[in-house]
Amino acid sequence: xxxxxYQKPKTVTEARxxxxxxxxxxxxxxxxxxxxxxxxxxxxxxxVIDLSVIEDLQGITVxxxxxxxxxxxxxxxxxxxxxxxxxxxxxAGLAGGIGDPQVRNRGTLGGxxxxxxxxxxxxxxxLALSAAVLTDKRRIxxxxxxxxxxxxxxxxxxxxxxxxFRVADRAAYAKFPNPASRYAMAGVFVARVDGAVRVAxxxxxxxxxxxxxxxxxxxxxxQASALKGITVPEDxxxxxxxxxxxxxxxxxxxxxxxxxxxxNGKGGAA
Amino acid sequence: xxxxxxxxxxxxxxxxxxxxxxxxxxxxxxxxxxxxxxxCDTSQCGxxxxxxxxxxxxSCTMLAVQADGADITTIxxxxxxxxxxxxxxxxxxxxxxxxxxxxxxxxxxxxxLIQDNxxxxxxxxxxxxxxxxxxxxxxxxxxxxVRAGAKVMRG
Ligand SMILES: Cc1cc2nc3c(=O)[nH]c(=O)nc-3n(C[C@H](O)[C@H](O)[C@H](O)COP(=O)(O)OP(=O)(O)OC[C@H]3O[C@@H](n4cnc5c(N)ncnc54)[C@H](O)[C@@H]3O)c2cc1C
Ligand code: FES
Ligand code: FES
Numbered sequence: 001x002x003x004x005x006y007q008k009p010k011t012v013t014e015a016r017x018x019x020x021x022x023x024x025x026x027x028x029x030x031x032x033x034x035x036x037x038x039x040x041x042x043x044x045x046x047x048v049i050d051l052s053v054i055e056d057l058q059g060i061t062v063x064x065x066x067x068x069x070x071x072x073x074x075x076x077x078x079x080x081x082x083x084x085x086x087x088x089x090x091x092a093g094l095a096g097g098i099g100d101p102q103v104r105n106r107g108t109l110g111g112x113x114x115x116x117x118x119x120x121x122x123x124x125x126x127l128a129l130s131a132a133v134l135t136d137k138r139r140i141x142x143x144x145x146x147x148x149x150x151x152x153x154x155x156x157x158x159x160x161x162x163x164x165f166r167v168a169d170r171a172a173y174a175k176f177p178n179p180a181s182r183y184a185m186a187g188v189f190v191a192r193v194d195g196a197v198r199v200a201x202x203x204x205x206x207x208x209x210x211x212x213x214x215x216x217x218x219x220x221x222x223q224a225s226a227l228k229g230i231t232v233p234e235d236x237x238x239x240x241x242x243x244x245x246x247x248x249x250x251x252x253x254x255x256x257x258x259x260x261x262x263x264n265g266k267g268g269a270a
Numbered sequence: 271x272x273x274x275x276x277x278x279x280x281x282x283x284x285x286x287x288x289x290x291x292x293x294x295x296x297x298x299x300x301x302x303x304x305x306x307x308x309x310c311d312t313s314q315c316g317x318x319x320x321x322x323x324x325x326x327x328x329s330c331t332m333l334a335v336q337a338d339g340a341d342i343t344t345i346x347x348x349x350x351x352x353x354x355x356x357x358x359x360x361x362x363x364x365x366x367x368x369x370x371x372x373x374x375x376x377x378x379x380x381x382x383l384i385q386d387n388x389x390x391x392x393x394x395x396x397x398x399x400x401x402x403x404x405x406x407x408x409x410x411x412x413x414x415x416v417r418a419g420a421k422v423m424r425g
Pocket of ligand 1: 029035097121
């Protein structure tokens with residue numbers, strides 16, 4: 001790994017200034033993606049800006065109809081939070097199923113979203129729960145945040161400060177994990193938010209996406225049986241050594257059904 | 271060069287380190303505590319697990335500078351002076367290891383698991399050890415060892 005200048009700013013403003021002072025700065029959150037990437041020489045930042053002591057990026061709060069989580073909240077903290085378990089149990093469950101215990105103790109919500117791995121779990125929750133990604137500059141609605149494989153609407157140096165989730169009246173996440181990495185081969189988050197159903201799929205395509213046909217069917221009848229006959233075209237799905245596009249297309253429908261059942265209190269979702 | 275001050279196995283330590291120095295290399299190369307292993311470069315195997323402020327983390331996926339101010343426990347810090355702790359003893363008795371390369375990470379992860387959940391089911395143990403890979407045992411005896419160790423630790 002090439003050496004770099006290490007900084008640990010105490011405020012968002014200091015973090016931004018530190019980033020701007022670097023020719024090639026990189027924010028460091030939990031390091032569970034960035035450090036492996038740096039070890040492989042795929043990223044060689046001139047400066048690493050550690051976000052771990054910035055208080056404004058911490059904390060979980062519930063206000064009428066929404067749940068706000070600071071960017072530096074770890075997956076383990078979200079999974080164990082009584083506030084999250086009460087407001088959106090499916091979100092606590094999702095966080096508790098990311099990777100493994102050690103990854104959950106370090107990895108963060110903000111890091112996961114900024115990275116936007118096509119197989120990451122949080123993007124499905126953010127999109128299905130009609131969340132807003134909050135940054136040091138603005139508020140980005142989920143529908144405009146995920147722009148492609150490892151691509152987001154964030155500008156260079158823009159810092160995620162937190163996420164504001166809508167509290168759903170029904171929600172569940174069902175994931176078919178890759179048995180080795182635990183990343184999603186297909187993960188489907190189904191939520192009924194403000195009266196409308198949203199279905200978001202991760203792991204199967206080059207980025208998280210919604211399935212309009214499933215949403216329309218579930219809007220009429222929020223039962224797994226309503227998904228009968230719906231298929232997802234495999235043209236735009238991923239195919240790799242783990243699964244073909246056709247297999248992933250099939251998994252999406254199965255996981256969607258499981259998620260709806262779980263949201264209705266039937267059976268267990270992942 | 272940044273200076274870090276931390277506690278390792280209850281001993282205060284301070285050192286100048288390069289930003290890029292991994293916590294695992296600090297533990298092994300600088301402090302000479304070679305019980306913590308490196309089994310991969312993809313953050314997947316868990317041979318390098320240590321406790322940072324009581325929580326298991328992969329020390330190959332953390333910079334030494336990120337451990338400034340932290341309390342670190344390595345495998346060397348969990349055994350009594352001359353002997354094994356009850357969980358290590360259970361690994362020995364239940365044949366929870368063959369080559370032993372993964373064992374320090376397994377023990378550190380399982381210690382934390384038992385602290386949170388003193389009476390884990392087999393499913394809890396398997397879920398808790400998802401971040402620790404073993405190329406030898408097929409896991410069966412590891413699960414048994416953790417169950418047996420937990421029982422002794424519950425008293
Ligand atoms: C073995 C293993 C298994 C995993 N399994 C899963 C899984 O099953 N599901 C899953 O979803 N993920 C999985 N992950 C990824 C994990 O969740 C990471 O923690 C996450 O992707 C990145 O979060 P981080 O906090 O570690 O970010 P870092 O690695 O610190 O940063 C990642 C990127 O985001 C940027 N960044 C970080 N924070 C911010 C911020 N606040 N604002 C702007 N940019 C920021 C960084 O500059 C960097 O480019 C796994 C990782 C490992 C090592
Ligand atoms: S050495 Fe393999 S996870 Fe750390
Ligand atoms: S005993 Fe050899 S890797 Fe686990």
